[in-house]
Amino acid sequence: MNQKAEKQLFTKPLFLIFALFAVIGLVCWFLQLTKGLQLTNLNNYNTWGLYIVGFVIFTGMAAGSLIFASSACLIKAMEEFKPFARVASFVGAIGSVVAAGLFVIVDIGNPGRVWHFVTSANISSPMFWDFLILFAYIIIGIFFTRQLVMVHEGGEEKSLKTISIIAFIAGLLVMATSFIFALQVARPLWNNPVQPISFLAAAIVIAFSLLTIILANLNKNSYIKINNEQLSKIGRIAAAFLAIELFVVLGELAIGMYAGAGENSEIVRWLISGEGAPFFWVEIIAVILGIALLLNKNPKILVTGAVVAILGVFMIKYNLLQAQLLNPLITYAGPPGYSGGEGVYLPSLIELGVSLGIVSIGGLLVMIGLDKLNLGAKPRPKTGKVELKGNTHPA
Amino acid sequence: MRYGMAIDLNRCIGCHTCSVACKTANNLPNNIWWNRILTIGGEAVDTAAGTFPNNQMQFLPVNCQHCENPPCVKACPVGATYKREEDGIVIQDYDKCIGCRACMVACPYNARSFNWSKPEYYVDHALGDIDAPVHQYNVVEKCTFCVNRIARGEEPACMVLCPGRARYWGDLDDPDSEVSKAIKGRNYVKLLEEKGTKPSIFYLT
Numbered sequence: 031m032n033q034k035a036e037k038q039l040f041t042k043p044l045f046l047i048f049a050l051f052a053v054i055g056l057v058c059w060f061l062q063l064t065k066g067l068q069l070t071n072l073n074n075y076n077t078w079g080l081y082i083v084g085f086v087i088f089t090g091m092a093a094g095s096l097i098f099a100s101s102a103c104l105i106k107a108m109e110e111f112k113p114f115a116r117v118a119s120f121v122g123a124i125g126s127v128v129a130a131g132l133f134v135i136v137d138i139g140n141p142g143r144v145w146h147f148v149t150s151a152n153i154s155s156p157m158f159w160d161f162l163i164l165f166a167y168i169i170i171g172i173f174f175t176r177q178l179v180m181v182h183e184g185g186e187e188k189s190l191k192t193i194s195i196i197a198f199i200a201g202l203l204v205m206a207t208s209f210i211f212a213l214q215v216a217r218p219l220w221n222n223p224v225q226p227i228s229f230l231a232a233a234i235v236i237a238f239s240l241l242t243i244i245l246a247n248l249n250k251n252s253y254i255k256i257n258n259e260q261l262s263k264i265g266r267i268a269a270a271f272l273a274i275e276l277f278v279v280l281g282e283l284a285i286g287m288y289a290g291a292g293e294n295s296e297i298v299r300w301l302i303s304g305e306g307a308p309f310f311w312v313e314i315i316a317v318i319l320g321i322a323l324l325l326n327k328n329p330k331i332l333v334t335g336a337v338v339a340i341l342g343v344f345m346i347k348y349n350l351l352q353a354q355l356l357n358p359l360i361t362y363a364g365p366p367g368y369s370g371g372e373g374v375y376l377p378s379l380i381e382l383g384v385s386l387g388i389v390s391i392g393g394l395l396v397m398i399g400l401d402k403l404n405l406g407a408k409p410r411p412k413t414g415k416v417e418l419k420g421n422t423h424p425a
Numbered sequence: 426m427r428y429g430m431a432i433d434l435n436r437c438i439g440c441h442t443c444s445v446a447c448k449t450a451n452n453l454p455n456n457i458w459w460n461r462i463l464t465i466g467g468e469a470v471d472t473a474a475g476t477f478p479n480n481q482m483q484f485l486p487v488n489c490q491h492c493e494n495p496p497c498v499k500a501c502p503v504g505a506t507y508k509r510e511e512d513g514i515v516i517q518d519y520d521k522c523i524g525c526r527a528c529m530v531a532c533p534y535n536a537r538s539f540n541w542s543k544p545e546y547y548v549d550h551a552l553g554d555i556d557a558p559v560h561q562y563n564v565v566e567k568c569t570f571c572v573n574r575i576a577r578g579e580e581p582a583c584m585v586l587c588p589g590r591a592r593y594w595g596d597l598d599d600p601d602s603e604v605s606k607a608i609k610g611r612n613y614v615k616l617l618e619e620k621g622t623k624p625s626i627f628y629l630t
Binding site (some may be wrong): 364 | 441444456458461462463464465466467469470471472485487494496498500501502503504505521522523524525526527529530531532533534535537538539541542543552561562564574616617620622
């Protein structure tokens with residue numbers, strides 16, 4: 031039985047695609063390790079790119095999933111989602127956190143020195159706070175998922191209360207991950223108090239959108255049972271928070287355009303009609319379209335809306351980085367490579383390969399978890415032990 | 426004691442000699458400049474703004490500002506960049522740096538450079554001082570105020586060859602130092618002072 035189930039998982043087309051991309055990602059990372067970060071399209075101005083966007087997106091996904099799962103245990107209005115809390119908690123704590131951590135590892139120049147985070151930590155660094163938060167997410171997520179599974183298998187409901195509150199607070203702490211941007215005096219576009227709110231909103235949009243996609247698909251093969259009304263409620267929440275993100279973007283535009291000149295204004299002009307315009311308008315269209323589609327009740331349109339919403343948030347963060355980094359405070363001409371930000375940032379093939387690989391590793395972990403752990407509606411028959419006995423005592 | 430520098434913008438002729446002196450003395454790898462002369466003028470370096478005959482051009486030498494309140498030091502997650510208590514120089518420890526580039530994002534002056542590839546050099550032997558820094562792959566580096574030279578009682582390399590004698594160096598806390606005397610009675614600006622970084626480079630105007 032068990033072996034058959036395993037075979038089924040390992041031959042699923044999606045699993046094979048993820049596995050293939052994971053291998054491609056590893057090869058790309060190996061190349062990057064041997065030839066250096068010169069294989070990326072990063073430079074001394076646009077010093078953070080796709081990897082940091084990936085880190086932001088997946089930290090948000092982890093936080094939003096923890097918020098989804100814990101609020102289902104804590105808030106009356108979310109109680110109907112309790113059966114899906116296990117899936118959410120697992121996706122958030124394992125798949126997303128591992129992906130977020132890997133995005134940090136591939137971004138830094140000396141991954142072999144990553145232990146310096148522990149041995150020589152600088153507690154005033156927002157980057158160090160992110161390290162602590164990611165670490166907390168893994169621990170909390172594992173405990174929370176375990177507790178949820180135990181309750182599902184007949185454990186006491188009460189035991190969930192404390193861990194749910196901790197998971198909820200941990201989810202809200204995603205606001206602190208915005209501090210690597212919001213606390214930078216050198217970066218006027220980021221250096222404002224709305225960033226924490228924007229990061230929380232983004233986290234909820236990304237996680238709820240991804241859960242819409244995952245739950246709709248799991249419903250199809252009756253791993254779980256979710257009705258259209260419930261699915262569209264998740265979509266509506268995602269749409270509401272995506273609207274907050276839209277307001278933040280519009281607010282930035284208003285501030286820059288009203289000023290007419292100066293730091294913010296130059297960045298806004300770069301986005302609206304400058305070199306960044308193609309990226310910016312894709313972002314605006316994706317966000318508005320995402321909100322519209324997520325408000326639909328048809329599950330197919332909802333899932334499309336969720337994909338568009340994730341693209342929208344991705345573009346918001348992508349542009350947040352490149353618009354600021356390519357428009358530094360001092361833009362006077364200098365020697366080659368030191369003339370302020372130039373052009374636009376497009377990731378190199380190596381960056382794309384590594385990133386797809388990381389997303390695929392996250393996907394693989396989620397698929398394995400869904401298969402091996404008791405996350406669905408039906409309690410799994412415990413076949414493992416029987417098999418083991420059979421194997422150890424051959425006839 | 427706090428080391429600082431004054432640069433007289435009226436004396437700077439934009440010859441890039443200090444840039445090259447810095448690059449040579451510190452044996453900087455290809456494409457890395459710790460000290461660069463920016464042109465306040467046209468789109469490209471060494472070009473003037475405006476149309477003939479009303480053109481304007483001004484040079485602005487920029488290196489690490491060795492801030493009293495350095496944002497890069499706060500940003501570094503592993504304490505690889507720190508401010509020396511004894512003389513206020515902001516140091517980068519190559520052996521500790523994990524290459525996350527948080528300090529580069531934090532620096533308002535874009536003073537820092539990253540070794541995107543293995544350090545390569547146009548000449549096949551080392552240049553500059555015997556104790557020039559050993560450059561590493563995948564780490565961030567920047568102007569050190571030539572700590573190795575000042576430890577020997579010498580001045581930073583950019584000071585030495587300036588044909589316009591535009592640079593002044595010394596202890597800002599000592600009123601009799603060359604830099605303090607140069608600043609005294611002069612108008613000066615500090616770069617992006619409104620960001621609260623308290624730079625140690627004074628631009629005399």
